[in-house]
Amino acid sequence: MNQYVIRPVRAEEWDKVKELRIAALRDPAAPVAFLETLEQGEGKSDEVWQERAAGAAAGRGVRQFIAEGPDGVWAGTVSILVEEAGTTDIFDGEIEQAQAHLVGVFVRPGQRGTGLTEKLFAAALEWAWGLEEPVLARVRLFVHEENARAGAFYRRFGFVPSGKVVPMPTDPSAKELEYVFPRPA
Template identity: 70%
Template sequence: MNQHVIRPVRADEWEKVKELRIAALRDPDAAVAFLETEEAAAGRPDAFWQARTEGASHGRMARQFIAEAPDGSWSGSVVVLVEEAGTTGIFDEDIEVHQGHLVGVFVRPEQRGSGLTEALFEAAVEWVWSLEEPALERVRLFVHEKNGRAAAFYRRFGFVTSGLDVPVPTEEGAREIEYVFPRPA
């Protein structure tokens, strides 16, 4: 039985946020999962990590959920960014609806298949649906066209392709595919 607690980060946990991000970027699948390198993340100043964690710990615009083991270690994370209609997304695409955008999805290899990713996604989606004025219409994410394992999980969770794909800025000729999870009626 999985004993992890799924919860939002707290503002003072920036060192753990940094450690987990760097661990994610060391993963063999990082090249098709993240748009950042380990070197870039490790080179960021403490003030960056403090601000990032503070911003994802409260408020409406971002929330980071973590899977915390009984010993206090973190086994995984997902970040939700709120995108407002009429703005531009991370790939310079037009945002047409109020939506949540899942990014930074990572579960340590030894915990994959344990249900932690599902638990993290459930917490993230529940938070998105809890937001009011304006309510968010859907949750979305992008997955590299070569990241079949992640795409399979997203489909099992209930995400479907939207038909939008965008170039991967760090890889000539590669595409990121948008998946969406609409708000239940």
């Protein structure tokens, strides 16, 4: 596992961003882990993937981190979105304080349980805490009520349930649970 390099994506790596996302959407846990289907992911044009990679490689709004093996294969990813105070989130809730939102967590099955997810999360949080003006008050994420494995990992990493529960945008009968990681003092 120590052979993996954790780093942000580069704009020109859009084809690898696409390949890893499609792999994530093929995972059996995808229906409770992502708000996108395999068909939706596969239906996006190359231009959409190019824009997605470029947006995740620079600026303050979003950053995508990947775990790259010595063979160049990407074994995992996490993206972190900045939510500015006064904006609206994907659940139509108002953002009261500048914060970040972790999304798109995926590690290939063969690398799960190796510490790779922890390293991806650590890189994402380090990036978030390094942002200035305004500094971010917390990092949050949402987990499907039936995704117990993910919820257990988030708690072990240090995220705590906030008590906020929202309907899943793709299935309002299902619930998403908010977990938060406050800014270290």
